[in-house]
Amino acid sequence: MTDPLPRLVEHAPAGHWPAGEALDSVTLDFDARHRRRIRLSGDRGTALLLDLPRAVALAEGDGLRLESGGWVAVRAAAEPVMEVRAGDPLTLARLAWHLGNRHLPTELAPEGAGAVLRLRPDPVIAGMLRGLGATVVETTAPFQPEGGAYAGPAGQGGGHHHHHDHDH
16 A cells, blocks of 8 residues: 655745745646646655645745645746737737737736736737737747736736627
8 A cells, every 4th residue: 555645735825935944846837737636746756646625826936835734836837938029018018918808828027127928839829919010939938827807916816717798
């Protein structure tokens, strides 16, 4: 008979847990960070069981408390993304509006004095963005899209969605 896996039973947002006391970390891509219950492998090779009361959108820097009392840090894995840039803030805002109008998960990341938009690679969307004046580059980076207006603090939640009777 095998020993039960150490259980991760509580989620704490970044800044609300003792990060300096992390016993291990788990590095997960965006899809893998929205879970309730799943077997995970810690970055040090430890087998773990995520066993939360409800599904949570985990973000870079969040903490997961072990049933035994220790903590495990959440890390966002680098994954394929498109980075979208514009020559001026108004064009970038217009691009962000078009992405939001299509309900595409989009990250707004700081870059120098401005920002860059990150989203999942999609050749059709890349063509649309270029047609609107964007520079689009495919790269690899951690992906943490905005959670939306009803998700709470930035990057938390992301599970809200609504239905429309109108066309976009």
